[in-house]
Amino acid sequence: METRQPRVFRHSPIDAVLVLFSITQFAVTISLATTDPTGLWPRLGSFALVTFLVTYSVIIVSHLFVHKPWFVSPRLNAVMSLINSANIAQSVQAYHLSHVRNHHRYNNDRKGADGTTRDVSSTFRHSRDDGHAPLWRYLVFSLAGSVREFLGTFAALRRGCRVGADETLLQELATRNPERRKGELRQVQADRLTHIALIALLAVLSWQWLLICYLPAIAAAFTLVNVQNYYRHYGAHPESRYANSVSHYGRVYNWLTFNDGYHQEHHLRPTTHWSRLPRVAEQYGESFGEEGRVVSPVPAMVGFLDVHRVAVTPVKRTPGESEAR
Numbered sequence: 001m002e003t004r005q006p007r008v009f010r011h012s013p014i015d016a017v018l019v020l021f022s023i024t025q026f027a028v029t030i031s032l033a034t035t036d037p038t039g040l041w042p043r044l045g046s047f048a049l050v051t052f053l054v055t056y057s058v059i060i061v062s063h064l065f066v067h068k069p070w071f072v073s074p075r076l077n078a079v080m081s082l083i084n085s086a087n088i089a090q091s092v093q094a095y096h097l098s099h100v101r102n103h104h105r106y107n108n109d110r111k112g113a114d115g116t117t118r119d120v121s122s123t124f125r126h127s128r129d130d131g132h133a134p135l136w137r138y139l140v141f142s143l144a145g146s147v148r149e150f151l152g153t154f155a156a157l158r159r160g161c162r163v164g165a166d167e168t169l170l171q172e173l174a175t176r177n178p179e180r181r182k183g184e185l186r187q188v189q190a191d192r193l194t195h196i197a198l199i200a201l202l203a204v205l206s207w208q209w210l211l212i213c214y215l216p217a218i219a220a221a222f223t224l225v226n227v228q229n230y231y232r233h234y235g236a237h238p239e240s241r242y243a244n245s246v247s248h249y250g251r252v253y254n255w256l257t258f259n260d261g262y263h264q265e266h267h268l269r270p271t272t273h274w275s276r277l278p279r280v281a282e283q284y285g286e287s288f289g290e291e292g293r294v295v296s297p298v299p300a301m302v303g304f305l306d307v308h309r310v311a312v313t314p315v316k317r318t319p320g321e322s323e324a325r
Contacts, residue, residue, distance in 0.1 A: 007072050011273045015070040018061050018258070022080065025053045025087045029202070033214070036206040046213045047220075054221035057087045059228050060257050066096035068273055081191055086198040089218045090149060091191035093184060097173040104270045107244045108233040120169065123233050132234055132311050135227070135304070142226040143219065150218070153192045161192035224301065231303025232263050235294050235311055241268060242284065242291035246300065246309075249281075253299045263300070264293050 009015050029050065037046050062084045069077040081092045088095070098120065106119035110130055117125040126141040127133035133141075156164060163170050163185045170188065174181050202210045237243045248254075248261035262277035269280050281288075298305045 008076075009070055010072045011068055011070070012275055014275065015064075018064060019070060019080065021061055022057070022083050022087060025057055026083050028053065029087070029198070029214075030205070033202045033205040033209050036209045043209075043213055046209070047217050050214060050217035051220045051224070054088055054218060055224045055228075057084065058221065058225045060260055062088050062092050062095060063099070063260075064258060064274055066092060066099055067270060078187060078190070081187060082194040085191035085195050089195060090146075090153070091188045091195070093187040093191050094170060097170055097184070097188075100270070101173045102169070104267065107238060107241070107267060108236070109238050121229060122238075123230050124238070132230075135230055138230050139223055139226050142229075143223055146222040146226075147219075153195060156192060157196065161189045161196070163188050227303075228300045231296070231300040231306075234303060235309040236264075237292065237294075237312055240291045242287045243293045246294045246296050246303070247281075248296045248299050250299065261299065264288065 032046050032050065037043055065080065065084060070080065071077050084092045103119050103121050106117070106122070108122045108124070109117050109119050110122075110124045111117050111127070119125070121142070123132045123138055124130065125133065126137050132138075152167075153161065156162065163174075165171065170185075174184050199210070202214060231246065233245050236245050243264070245263045245267045247264040250261060254261045258274045259277045260274075262281060265277045265280040265284070266272070268284060269277075272280055294309065296303060296306045296309065303309070
């Protein structure tokens with residue numbers, strides 16, 4: 001009688017490619033610090049490589065992981081969270097809480113009567129009116145937030161990197177189930193400690209490479225991630241669940257990024273595995289057309305090349321007008 005082998009991957013064996021990328025990125029980062037390339041061009045190459053790896057890991061690899069953890073085993077998923085946290089210089093568990101439970105709940109909403117958005121990454125959040133914030137303004141405020149989070153991880157060392165009472169967003173987003181809540185916050189702590197351990201290792205291997213290549217590459221990667229998020233939603237209509245983000249259907253791009261271009265489909269069905277997003281596009285094609293879904297001819301990273309895309313019109317409200325929050 002043939003014995004069935006237990007499954008390792010929860011959703012698809014192809015997710016092994018994402019695991020391989022994560023492990024490779026971790027190893028490459030340490031190797032670069034070990035070899036410490038000197039000279040202008042080698043260091044520029046090192047900076048560019050780390051920038052690409054971190055950017056791709058945030059936008060594609062870790063993004064897919066926070067939505068659909070790859071393994072059947074919770075322990076393997078916890079270990080992968082540690083590796084990816086080191087790779088993207090932030091806690092993947094915290095990324096899960098803010099992205100899945102905040103961004104996908106409020107879907108890049110406009111500012112409400114209180115003058116702010118519920119989605120902390122909304123392109124409307126830092127505008128001076130009810131339209132999208134200008135790209136430069138969005139990038140400045142978003143990068144400042146990323147830097148505060150980065151430095152806050154080190155400041156949290158005094159409490160063992162536990163999530164503090166003052167970290168209100170994470171405290172609010174963590175589940176109310178006592179046991180699961182403890183596990184989620186403990187994973188944030190472990191992620192942070194792993195990230196700091198990598199920084200310490202890089203400093204020991206080459207503090208010059210850390211300061212000249214790695215840290216500037218992290219800042220550049222965070223900026224590129226914010227450019228991506230901006231053009232994933234710029235011009236879309238937050239009031240419509242069928243048109244609140246922007247998709248790009250280029251075959252090469254989607255082949256290289258595990259269907260990342262199917263962003264409207266992802267917003268509509270965020271728990272769907274990346275391999276099934278084209279089916280979602282087919283399923284909701286009629287609704288997309290009726291609601292005026294925005295389709296970009298270029299990937300979000302170079303969304304500024306989509307010169308025909310029009311920003312959504314700001315909503316005019318009378319003084320004292322409120323909206324349902």
